[in-house]
Amino acid sequence: MFTLIKREIEDHIAYFLGGVVLSSIVIVLSIWAAYNYKDEPPVYSIGLSIPVIVILLIGFPAMGASQMYTDRNRKISAFLSALPVTRGRILIARIVAGILAILTALVPLTITATVLRPLLMPPVPIYPGLIFDMFVTVFLMAFACYCLGLLTGWASSKVTPTLAGLGLTFVLIPLVAVKGFGLHTTVILVLFIIASLIRIWQKFMSTPL
Amino acid sequence: MNENVIEAENLVKYFDGRCVLDGINLKVPRGCIYGLLGRNASGKTTIIRILLGLEPPTRGQTFLLGAESANLSAKVHSRIGYVAEGHNLIQNYTVGRLIKLCKDLSPHWNDKFFEHLTETFRLPMDRRIGQLSIGMRAQLNLSLALSIDPELLILDDPTLGLDTVARRQFLELAIDLIGQQGRTILFSSHILSDVERIADRIGILAGGKLVVDCALEELKNRVKKFRLIFPESAPENLYLTEIINQEIEGREIAITVANWNQQKQAMLGTFQPSSCTELPMGLEDIFIECTKPDVAPLAHL
Numbered sequence: 415m416f417t418l419i420k421r422e423i424e425d426h427i428a429y430f431l432g433g434v435v436l437s438s439i440v441i442v443l444s445i446w447a448a449y450n451y452k453d454e455p456p457v458y459s460i461g462l463s464i465p466v467i468v469i470l471l472i473g474f475p476a477m478g479a480s481q482m483y484t485d486r487n488r489k490i491s492a493f494l495s496a497l498p499v500t501r502g503r504i505l506i507a508r509i510v511a512g513i514l515a516i517l518t519a520l521v522p523l524t525i526t527a528t529v530l531r532p533l534l535m536p537p538v539p540i541y542p543g544l545i546f547d548m549f550v551t552v553f554l555m556a557f558a559c560y561c562l563g564l565l566t567g568w569a570s571s572k573v574t575p576t577l578a579g580l581g582l583t584f585v586l587i588p589l590v591a592v593k594g595f596g597l598h599t600t601v602i603l604v605l606f607i608i609a610s611l612i613r614i615w616q617k618f619m620s621t622p623l
Numbered sequence: 624m625n626e627n628v629i630e631a632e633n634l635v636k637y638f639d640g641r642c643v644l645d646g647i648n649l650k651v652p653r654g655c656i657y658g659l660l661g662r663n664a665s666g667k668t669t670i671i672r673i674l675l676g677l678e679p680p681t682r683g684q685t686f687l688l689g690a691e692s693a694n695l696s697a698k699v700h701s702r703i704g705y706v707a708e709g710h711n712l713i714q715n716y717t718v719g720r721l722i723k724l725c726k727d728l729s730p731h732w733n734d735k736f737f738e739h740l741t742e743t744f745r746l747p748m749d750r751r752i753g754q755l756s757i758g759m760r761a762q763l764n765l766s767l768a769l770s771i772d773p774e775l776l777i778l779d780d781p782t783l784g785l786d787t788v789a790r791r792q793f794l795e796l797a798i799d800l801i802g803q804q805g806r807t808i809l810f811s812s813h814i815l816s817d818v819e820r821i822a823d824r825i826g827i828l829a830g831g832k833l834v835v836d837c838a839l840e841e842l843k844n845r846v847k848k849f850r851l852i853f854p855e856s857a858p859e860n861l862y863l864t865e866i867i868n869q870e871i872e873g874r875e876i877a878i879t880v881a882n883w884n885q886q887k888q889a890m891l892g893t894f895q896p897s898s899c900t901e902l903p904m905g906l907e908d909i910f911i912e913c914t915k916p917d918v919a920p921l922a923h924l
């Protein structure tokens with residue numbers, strides 16, 4: 415399994431590097447804003463969240479779609495399936511690599527947010543678990559987008575699923591904006607992710623390679 | 624150790640409403656080298672892909688090493704070597720990277736043997752797979768399939784696209800290894816001389832059915848072709864069973880019969896032909912006779 419995860423990471427290293435670069439930019443800008451604009455932090459907090467949303471909207475679905483598309487195109491799973499590997503393991507390794515890519519981008523951002531919270535947040539009381547709730551929600555949203563990418567990439571030859579996938583990705587972001595961070599959003603996203611994973615599993619396991 | 628390593632039971636496969644495999648039953652015992660023959664699009668690759676679980680069957684079941692093809696575990700996969708038609712290796716990988724991947728995934732990787740093979744084939748480790756010639760890709764694919772130390776080797780047209788020298792080199796290596804290590808091999812090819820050289824059992828696919836499934840020597844003994852010349856015009860019906868093919872021209876009949884025996888010989892004698900000559904048949908001749916489109920349905924050999 416470790417070999418398969420390593421292979422996925424090496425093949426899609428650009429997404430990991432992209433995540434690191436973007437989160438580094440956000441971190442640098444956050445530190446810069448925290449020290450230079452102490453009096454008007456909310457504006458800069460909102461401004462800094464834009465690159466994160468861009469990563470979510472484009473980066474992770476693109477990674478999922480790229481993993482599946484290159485697999486079909488280069489017949490990678492067909493080759494791997496002839497080795498001592500099962501289809502299930504190939505898919506699990508792929509999803510684990512996706513989760514690692516999301517964490518690579520989000521964990522440094524969360525740590526930075528935790529450290530800089532007193533400087534970046536407005537001077538009103540906030541509940542202690544806010545950063546954790548934000549991390550969970552953003553992680554789940556990114557993972558849901560990634561799952562949509564996986565589905566879209568596996569059905570890349572069809573226009574309707576591709577458009578439907580893109581449409582759903584754009585629905586997920588306003589969902590968080592409307593519902594906010596917390597249990598309701600988490601439950602909706604988890605259900606969405608479970609449904610997506612079941613569909614990917616069923617399609618990947620039954621399609622001829 | 625007489626169990627079947629490969630089994631297919633009533634295997635049916637449709638592609639877009641077209642029947643490609645129509646009730647195939649196949650059993651390959653351990654240690655057998657099975658040559659699977661058939662014309663283009665006769666379903667050879669489909670059978671192999673179904674056996675390996677790469678393609679789902681429409682109906683029927685297949686088993687490899689006792690495990691159902693649809694649910695082959697990694698452990699069972701580790702006992703199977705596969706050379707795919709066209710050598711579908713990961714094109715953007717270097718040879719070295721692909722070898723490392725296969726080595727890391729295979730629990731029984733034979734490093735010493737693989738080094739011997741790479742030295743024999745002089746495989747360039749730093750070149751990308753996509754930059755290799757078809758011959759080199761075939762050699763790499765065979766090396767990878769053999770180095771996992773498989774009990775069962777499935778070769779789907781492995782010599783396709785190879786020049787004569789590379790094909791000979793490939794086959795000689797395969798024959799050496801097969802002979803030394805007593806593996807079970809399923810071998811599909813269009814080059815019948817290769818199959819004749821390697822296989823000890825033959826299966827011929829035609830019209831979606833396995834029309835021949837027997838030992839190579841037995842096949843040669845059981846399928847006979849005769850040229851009969853009659854004093855007057857040739858009879859339209861010779862009342863023989865299991866006629867594979869029959870061509871009538873004036874006083875002459877060329878007839879190919881399966882399961883040739885004394886009864887059939889006696890029946891033929893009753894027509895009193897002025898001459899009866901047995902025509903020698905190689906595997907290629909038998910194959911051509913068995914796969915002619917207008918051939919009458921043939922009893923299973």
